[in-house]
Amino acid sequence: MAKPQRMRLNVNGGHHIITVDPDMPLLYALRNDIGLNNPHFGCGLAQCGACTVHVNGKATRSCVTPVGSVKGKKIVTLTGLGTPEKPHPVQKAFLDEQVPQCGYCVNGWIMTAAEMLNKNPKLNDRQIREGLSGLKCRCGTHLAIHRAVKRAAKAMAS
Amino acid sequence: MTKMKSPQDFAFSRRDLMRGAGALVVTAAGTSVGGRKARAALGSKVKPALHPAELDSFIHIGADGKVTAFFGKMDMGQGVDVAISQIVAEELDVTYAKVTTLLSDTGTSVNQGGASGSFAIKRGGHAMRHIAAEARRVLVEEAAKQLGVKPMALRVDDGVVSVKGNPRKKISYAEILQGRYFNHKLKWNKKYGNRLFSRGPAKPKSYKEYKVVGKPYPRIDVAGKVYGTSDFVTDIKVPGMVHGRVIHPEKAGTKIKSVDASSIKHIKGAQVVRQKDFLAVVADTEWDAVQAARDLKVTWTPSPKPFTKQKDLYNHIRKARVIKKKLDTNKGDVDGAFKSAAKVIEAEFEFPFQSHASMGPACAVVDTTSNPVMLWTGSQKAHYTAEGVERILKLKPGSVRGIWVPGPGSYGRNDAGDAAMQAAVLSKAVGKPVRVQGMRHEGTAWDPKNPASVHRCRAALDAKGNVLAYEFMSKAFDRQNVRSNESKPRDNLAGQALGVKLKPRTFFRSPEDIYTMPARRLGWEVIPPFLDRYSPLRTSHLRDPIGPQIHFASDQFHDMLAEEAGLDPVEYRLKYLVSKRDRDLIEAVAKKSGWQKRVGPNKGERGNILRGRGIGYALRSGCRVAIVSEVEVNKKTGKIWARKFTVSHDCGLIINPDGLTRTIHGNVGMAVSRILHEEVNFDEEMVTSVDWVSYPIVESPDAPEDIDVVLINRPDKPAQGAGEGSTRPVSGAVANAFYDATGVRMMRAPLSVERVKAALAKAKA
Numbered sequence A: 001m002a003k004p005q006r007m008r009l010n011v012n013g014g015h016h017i018i019t020v021d022p023d024m025p026l027l028y029a030l031r032n033d034i035g036l037n038n039p040h041f042g043c044g045l046a047q048c049g050a051c052t053v054h055v056n057g058k059a060t061r062s063c064v065t066p067v068g069s070v071k072g073k074k075i076v077t078l079t080g081l082g083t084p085e086k087p088h089p090v091q092k093a094f095l096d097e098q099v100p101q102c103g104y105c106v107n108g109w110i111m112t113a114a115e116m117l118n119k120n121p122k123l124n125d126r127q128i129r130e131g132l133s134g135l136k137c138r139c140g141t142h143l144a145i146h147r148a149v150k151r152a153a154k155a156m157a158s
Numbered sequence B: 001m002t003k004m005k006s007p008q009d010f011a012f013s014r015r016d017l018m019r020g021a022g023a024l025v026v027t028a029a030g031t032s033v034g035g036r037k038a039r040a041a042l043g044s045k046v047k048p049a050l051h052p053a054e055l056d057s058f059i060h061i062g063a064d065g066k067v068t069a070f071f072g073k074m075d076m077g078q079g080v081d082v083a084i085s086q087i088v089a090e091e092l093d094v095t096y097a098k099v100t101t102l103l104s105d106t107g108t109s110v111n112q113g114g115a116s117g118s119f120a121i122k123r124g125g126h127a128m129r130h131i132a133a134e135a136r137r138v139l140v141e142e143a144a145k146q147l148g149v150k151p152m153a154l155r156v157d158d159g160v161v162s163v164k165g166n167p168r169k170k171i172s173y174a175e176i177l178q179g180r181y182f183n184h185k186l187k188w189n190k191k192y193g194n195r196l197f198s199r200g201p202a203k204p205k206s207y208k209e210y211k212v213v214g215k216p217y218p219r220i221d222v223a224g225k226v227y228g229t230s231d232f233v234t235d236i237k238v239p240g241m242v243h244g245r246v247i248h249p250e251k252a253g254t255k256i257k258s259v260d261a262s263s264i265k266h267i268k269g270a271q272v273v274r275q276k277d278f279l280a281v282v283a284d285t286e287w288d289a290v291q292a293a294r295d296l297k298v299t300w301t302p303s304p305k306p307f308t309k310q311k312d313l314y315n316h317i318r319k320a321r322v323i324k325k326k327l328d329t330n331k332g333d334v335d336g337a338f339k340s341a342a343k344v345i346e347a348e349f350e351f352p353f354q355s356h357a358s359m360g361p362a363c364a365v366v367d368t369t370s371n372p373v374m375l376w377t378g379s380q381k382a383h384y385t386a387e388g389v390e391r392i393l394k395l396k397p398g399s400v401r402g403i404w405v406p407g408p409g410s411y412g413r414n415d416a417g418d419a420a421m422q423a424a425v426l427s428k429a430v431g432k433p434v435r436v437q438g439m440r441h442e443g444t445a446w447d448p449k450n451p452a453s454v455h456r457c458r459a460a461l462d463a464k465g466n467v468l469a470y471e472f473m474s475k476a477f478d479r480q481n482v483r484s485n486e487s488k489p490r491d492n493l494a495g496q497a498l499g500v501k502l503k504p505r506t507f508f509r510s511p512e513d514i515y516t517m518p519a520r521r522l523g524w525e526v527i528p529p530f531l532d533r534y535s536p537l538r539t540s541h542l543r544d545p546i547g548p549q550i551h552f553a554s555d556q557f558h559d560m561l562a563e564e565a566g567l568d569p570v571e572y573r574l575k576y577l578v579s580k581r582d583r584d585l586i587e588a589v590a591k592k593s594g595w596q597k598r599v600g601p602n603k604g605e606r607g608n609i610l611r612g613r614g615i616g617y618a619l620r621s622g623c624r625v626a627i628v629s630e631v632e633v634n635k636k637t638g639k640i641w642a643r644k645f646t647v648s649h650d651c652g653l654i655i656n657p658d659g660l661t662r663t664i665h666g667n668v669g670m671a672v673s674r675i676l677h678e679e680v681n682f683d684e685e686m687v688t689s690v691d692w693v694s695y696p697i698v699e700s701p702d703a704p705e706d707i708d709v710v711l712i713n714r715p716d717k718p719a720q721g722a723g724e725g726s727t728r729p730v731s732g733a734v735a736n737a738f739y740d741a742t743g744v745r746m747m748r749a750p751l752s753v754e755r756v757k758a759a760l761a762k763a764k765a
């Protein structure tokens, strides 16, 4: 256990001063010290994606990212990605397709798909299916996920 | 984002709600009805205590005319609350938008069994339909009194009761009740749980009058999940809350020899809680608790090696002592038919243990310092879970308020109830509110499993291949070594660690007796568990308990018999299914999928990718489902892509076709994962499936690209449970499609890459 450090995190455009073990995964800092519950603990092993946030625009698994390593970087969580008033196209598509069942996984799919389409929305079906591998959905909502991401891709490409 | 929640907050917000309602009463009392002052003749100012014989325990109509339904079941993302609101709106004759359904909370609803057995609509909806109809009857009767006409002369439009032909003579529900409670008794059947049924003399509407039921209203929880604005149980935070982590034995069946509490001295505030074989750490922050659990030095007794080697699992089942046997069906002269048969066909199928493996390890928060004791749980059966907490803490019935908050997925009996009991024991021990959550290996290795099984199928044929007798015998671990309801400490890990006396169940089940061969015998045998308590291989219900197992076997065996008789699998099923509802489904799925008729496998397939189609058909407690699976098998890699499914579905009256379609998609999506990928691995000492690498499930690139659903609505027939029915025929349909593609029968599930490669190599040799 490393000595607690005082650090400043830039999350969803706001600044947060926290004093924590720099080796602690970012996930716990976001959930418990900053009070942002969007990323979830699914595996803690970078195997499921439930904890995904964007760090400098890149989809990152916060469960294996030491909080000390993201000082000074731009962190965005699901609530920072978009809001009901100003949704990210991927969020809007997930709502329109009524994707989530339990919804515990959905943060990972949205944050990962958002980064993928932000970079390049002109993806074919195959690229979308492959691009989302490594994420888990135990409820088996993959069909709706694919429909939603295709819908968002279309909206973003046009 | 984080909401601080305490029982006080809850009590306050609820009282506030009531006070708000009261404030509105004052205003409402002043409104005039048809030129007269309304009189608050109906009901009482005080809410009668929660009870299944009280109308107010199920339905409340506020002074603003808004309706709240209190439902003692939960929703795991299939829109149960929407469907219940539709049923209530329909019977009350109010618009859907006026109704909100509150789910499982022992403080607001009676125990209707939680989510279980796909009974939300079939049983729960049935009760709510009668109760809402009774509420309407009471209100219309009162309106008749106030308007000076006979009830028959009245009509109701969106909560406004008016005289037929004289719409100006009217009074609204809100005006009748003025924020008061019905204080009206129902006739209750004296049962709790799924079987709870209460009603009054009112008769529900005929389906011919339905305006709200049958319409595709969207789910209401989706936006909160997509924008990250709603809470999961994992997000509950209570002032003063600390974090607990349970330490499970390293190897199954081992006991604690010693605990070195000094090994976590470096973590400030971390402490060890030990009661008999229950061991845990508690710390101020989650990260501290995670590290304390990781660092705590525990010495365990040597492993008793309770399990067989995994490769011997099915032989173990075959040879094991039978502790219970039952024939669910025994019709005609089965033995005689086998004696006189021209040919006997036999096959045995095997199905592994599978893990619930919910998306996140279970979590619960318990606060024993408050009155009532508070429980926040993701369990499907919060009422029973609250009873479990009462029992494990030796509290009086009614001393725990259990609130269901959406958890990380649940499909039967996962680890949620275990977390609740652990949090309860820890909260009591440290005198603070405690949050418990496991790590991934606990969610996968230590959650309840579905039972592994062997299925022996036999058929006696005449010279033409007609089936004279059909026998289907399962031999398996019990399906509920721990009950799916968590109300007894003996069915929970914490209770078992504390040494409570066990009372395991012995139960399995056969496929439904739907095929009409002249003689049929369908039955099962249950064998003892490997380890009777605190077992990582303890069994319980996982989505469509035992369905994937028995239909992996029976649908494949029926296809074998079809081929033997020179029949196409669809033809064969139509030959032996006589009920119109069964036949309609088979015909519908064949038509919609463009079924290609053929006897035996698809011999025309060449090249590296082999294509096939297969059918499965199941009746599951009233819900009928036919499924055609289309697969592509990669000969080189052994990979099966279950590309497309066509589903025809008859669950009687459909409440919400959109919700139903998505429920079917989810069933198929999860069932594909189970038949192609899932198998709990173990060695003689422990379960070795501990994460998503050692327990793989379906991923995006391999998921079906289409699930085409044909809903057959039978509005004149009672609504049946659809939560799990469409899981059932998937395993057999996929295995039959694989056979069609390759000519190889898979006798053992799952159809994993390694197993497929081996089977294809063996067939070639």
Ligand code: FES
Pocket: A040, A041, A042, A043, A044, A045, A046, A047, A048, A049, A050, A051, A052, A061, A062, A063, A064
């Ligand atoms: S929780 Fe981080 S990838 Fe699973």
Ligand code: FES
Pocket: A100, A101, A102, A103, A104, A105, A106, A136, A137, A138, A139, A140, A141, B359, B408, B409
């Ligand atoms: S919606 Fe439940 S895990 Fe994906």
